Amino acid sequence: MGFKIFQLFLNLDVILLINLSRIKRENSSRFDFFNIQNMPKSFKKPQRKAFVILHFLLFSTFFLHFQSASAADGKSLFKQNCATCHKPCDQKLTGPGLKGVLSRVPSADWIHNWVHNSAGVLKSGDSYAKKIFDENGGSVMTTFPGLSNADIDAIIAYVDPGDCPPATAGPSKTEPGTGGENTGETKGGLDPFWVLLAVTGILLILAIVLRSTKRALKNVVNEKQGLAPEPDRTIWESFKHWCENNKRIVAVIILYFVCVGVKTCWYTVKDIGVYQGYHPEQPIKFSHKIHAGDNGIQCVYCHSGAEKSKTAGVPSANICMNCHKGISETANPGSKEEIAKIYYAAGWDPAKMAYTGDQHPLQWNKVHVLPDFVFFPHSQHVMVGKVECETCHGDVKKMTTVEQFSPLTMGWCINCHRTTEVKMEGNKYYDELHEKLKKKYGKQPITVAKMGGLDCAKCHY
């Protein structure tokens, strides 16, 4: 962390130095209007640049971590194949906990056979197989003929020593940390804004000190040359003095600020009702990053409506339960409490591993809200238009709390319709129309707009 902050400072310094040097240069040509106007522009939002660089640095470290995580082969195999029913510790799930499994089973070969064909082993009258069959409520283990012996051994190598959440310090532990810094919101630490403020403060003090030093030095020089000493002005007085001497510059600066003010007002007013970047807190701290990003769950696994219906839909609690029946806790701190909220909603008793029927519907905060007078069909865009989810929703895989990526304004929709080419090949619906349009437009791309994609009644009815 210390290194990162150092890097940050370094970068900020570089940026500020560049800017300062520019100011100096521009000051020398006092009446160069364009340069003067450029001056403050280069100052605009230095934070943003700092962000970019900061992010770059953070991502590079993140990727380093990620690579080290994927190295553990047994663990990923375990997660893919076994985690729905087994835990890598003592705790029992649908199946027994697998910590110290090697010491329990008759032989390593037995495990290979069992995983490849558990029913067969059971049929052969194996006494240990019978024992675990009875112990686990008489449910037969799913067979994995696709796993090689080496794969199974790798899994055993991972689970046998155990990987219980409080005890282990796996690389995954750092993941929430990086996630937090990514958005700069959910996690504590140093906020770049305050860093910037501190730096600006220091620089200001520096400037004041330098100014008095300069004056002192100049006085010394003046004294030597026999000139009158510099008048002892306060900063404010010298500023006024400067303003009086540079009325044109002042006028231009005032004009500039007026223009910027009007422009800002205009865009602020235009953005009323546009909630780009809106990312409300949700009743459950559900992380898209963990689910869609780390675990690579497809968007439509949960938002199945996107392919069939107008609405992509918020998944019902039973979709969560498909996986979370088995996963009641992860290495992420607080996960147990959050997952318990799903159990409460779905009416699931994790102790008895059974539904109680006592359901409590979840009330999520809607992120993407379209006005009632707009009809936006997801399935049209996903299935027919073959638009990727990310095009409108951004890189959800990296969002801990999901945010509204696009402005969802009519202009945004229209612009996309104007530029997007219709994927007509292979869809017989478009055959006849395609021929006609080809004749009309020749080699021009056939966009949605050219097929009536700008008609009001496409979305408003």
Add this chain to the structure above:
Amino acid sequence: MGNTKKYWKGLDELNNNPAFVKQRDNEFNEYVPVDQFLANTNAMEESSTSRRDFLKFLGFSVTAATLAACETPVTKVVPYVIKPEEITPGMPNWYASTYFDGHDYCSILVKTREARPIKIEGNPLSKISQGGVSARVQASLLSLYDSDRFQSPQTGKGTEITWEKADSIVKAGLDNAIAAKKDVIILSSTIISPSTKAAIAEFTSKYNAKHVSYDAISYSGMLMANKNTFGHHHLPTYRFDKANVIVSFGADFLTNWISPIEHSKQYAATRRISKEKKEMSKHIQFESILSLSGSNADERHPIKPSEMGAYVIALHNKVTGGALAVSGKVDDKVVAETAKYLTDNRGKALVICGSNDTNIQLVVNSINQALGSYGTTIDHMTPDFTKKGNDEEFVKLCEDMRSGNVGSIIFYNCNPVYTAPAKLKFAEALSKVASKVSFATRGDETTPLCDIICPDHNFLESWNDHNPRKGHYSLQQPTITPLFAPRKGAAHNSNGTRQAQESLLLWAGNNTDFHSYIASNWKAMFNNAGDPLTFWNQSLHDGAIFIEGVGEEMPEHKKEEEKKETKHDHKKAGAVAVAGAASEKHENKKEEKKEEVEDGMKPDLTAAVAAIGAMKSGSTEVVFYESTAIGNGIQSNNPWLQELPDPITKITWDNCITMNPADMEAGKFNILERFDQLEDAPDTAIVTVDGVILSPLPVFPQPGQAIGTIGIAIGYGRSNSGRVSDGVGENVYKATPWINNSIQYTATASIEKGKDTYAIACTQTHHTMMGREIVKETSLMAWMKDEKAGNEKETVVHKGVVTDPMAVNLWDDFDRPGHKWALAIDLNTCIGCAACVVSCNAENNVPVVGKLEVRRSREMHWIRIDRYYSSDMSKAKGKADHLGKVDTYRKMEHASSANPRVFFQPIMCQHCNHAPCETVCPVLATSHSGEGLNMMTYNRCVGTRYCANNCPFKVRRFNWFNYTGNKNFQDVNPGMDDIGRMVLNPDVVVRSRGVMEKCSMCVQRIQAGKLVAKKDGRKIVDGEIQTACSQSCPTNAIIFGDLSDPESAVSKWHANDRNYKLLEETGIRPNVAYLTKVRNTEMEEEEGGKEEKTEGKKENKEEKAHS
């Protein structure tokens, strides 16, 4: 007029007090009491709020409001905890089910979104309703979300109790009745459900109870006649599709009579003409009121109800050559012509009669026998079971109740206190019964007199099975969890509703739920149908099944009893002097060769004819009819139906007295043919039928009404039935007479002019086409000669040359390579039933606005059925009579009162390619799509109403209020409360105040349909996408499709020689095409009409040339 509290704030409004009118017409009350406040110096001085403080508060609140507006609103999303497998949020699920309310039967498909029904469509797999659906069936959806429904068992006075307590009270009542050796009665409307019957049988065997069927609209007389002819207490199945000639005596078979949806389908099949099929049926109607069926007839003859018998007998004589005594005057020429049509088409002719008089029906049966209709146009081997109400048993029950023989009575789906004739004094008789139980789902006139109400589920919440006809079965499955399910919890402690059959079974000591009860019943019933589970699942999936040969109405063990009863009944009928002698005479014969007699027996008609001859006639005769919307009144608390304009009178939210304008003149009634809705109100009249005095009803001029008759719709004048229906109109059930052992719907009456006027809400005050070519009509003869007959194309003069209007273009056309959606409407098969209107309401979240707003012409329907009458006056006639233009036009406004021709024309947004509305919108809220749709973007609309001003079809609707949020509409608008809002289609925006709206050609369905095709990677199949109106049309008169596909049905209709577009000559190029109406008349077009047309065209040309 019943209760007037709803629509009149006081007599001021009723009397149109000028001050009141001024205030009322001011939509936004601008009066703010500033002066009063400022003048009150005391109040000003005492106020501790200084000006400075006030400004501070003002500033603070403005800032607070501004800041609050900047905050991100948090929207919650609550997913399922355990998502049901079949539900994908955002996608509809369809379930097959059945609608049967004891009156209308229809096999339906229910569209549900997130497990709540939002739309009803017809089930194409049903052999009865064949995918058709009526306005009433469509609207039944809204009855589900009626917050006036009972949500808990309760006493008649409205104290909610638990089910345990209700059960114990009911059981005690039943036990007491048995202990006192008194009858236990279940009184219900016709039940066609085998399982319900079995449940009732279980109950009746436990309590030795009796089940009496009683229908609000009785077919008792007809059933008796059929029993005399065929020995079965059944109605036959009618095959209008096999008939070349249809003669109807007062039977409104297209809206109400027996199986109207099926009849409409069949009728339309005979009326549809094309290049390949150049025949159409001949429809002749004899009737008193102008019914929907009558208005579609090729020939219509207004007769008085008392003359009907004479006409039927005269026709019988002509057809059979018999010489039965005809009492009364008959137009021999008409009868002879009608008889000729019939006898020329033996085996392809059908005579029907809407009378509930056994004698008349016997003669009609005899005519049909002589014409060989049985086995051809009448399928009497497939009896219909939907009308089984027995008036005699009902009257006997009343007597038993009065004499104190009934100890307990259970009402199931019937409301006799409201529907029974006043003469029977049902309410008084009911007070003598110790234990009274009702299964009513919502309050009605009977429930306050009951001890306990055990509310049943709505039909969309419950299981049932139906056997409407021999061999035809359909299942009814729940499409939503009961809205008022028993709920235990601190916040909402509801005891909920319970299915009536389960209640009966429970009281009989059987705890089975009705679902498994039906399942086991079906297992027993269809033991030959293969694997029971597969059969059940298939039946449930299809909704309606037909099994040849299966389907005795009763379960096997009941059959013997039924047979005994039949014999017994015969004796009774004999005593009743109908034609008993005849039937007894034939009884032996019948027993011997029951199966052989295809035609039924030929009873002696002398007794019947004598009885007909003895029928009373009067100077004023009244016909009580079912209106298209309200029907028998069972759904009168349904705002969609209340606001649905009657196709003939175009009146909403009321019933009225329809009277021929000639009679009105004679009776000195003020005829307001074209009236200003807000200023003028019709006169009222008081009708007295056999001592029963009806409260004053408005008198409405009805061209075509038989002279000396009036018509009043039943089903109105409800009390205690809910916010919507209470006090709307007047109940006339009470005036229905009891003649010849059955309840009749015609009577002699006296009429007296009332003192007041009564404002009505009529959606079309303009009656005729004023010589304009809005509906184009021709005769079959003319059309066969020239397919363009009656459809002369409009021309315009452009640059001095007479050209086709399509050749002249004010705009530069832009290239539209994709779809081109269009509608086509065949005016020949449109019967004006208004199913499309309700369907559109449901699909597009069209708000209900209430009577007062309709009077201000602010109804919101996106589709309307315009109805025009023909006029005696034409431009040519006016010229010949030297009337002058103003007088000519004034006279043209009046429909020919004796017997006008009637035209129906559905009008929705015509989606003009050069739409006048689009060019005037200052904010581009309405524009044209690349696919030919005239789009309306609500969120862009600022409500200038320029578009509505510029629309030549007046199909644009402006939201004057926020109908879903404004408290003034809570009594009429279904979208008001949380329950009512569930009916809204989530695929269509609910429009807010200040926004223009109109038909979108169901663009949500187009978008959904295109997406399905795109996902499947295939072309759109023609007919795959349907608008709400085209899908619901029971006669398939509206079709929707893609004009860019030359093979589509809509393209073919657009290319048809009968095709024309409204106001085509103005160059607006509508996307909706109409096909000329063709009437099966031999008459050539009247000369006057032709001249008028050519002249009109000339004028047109002149005008064009001028401009």
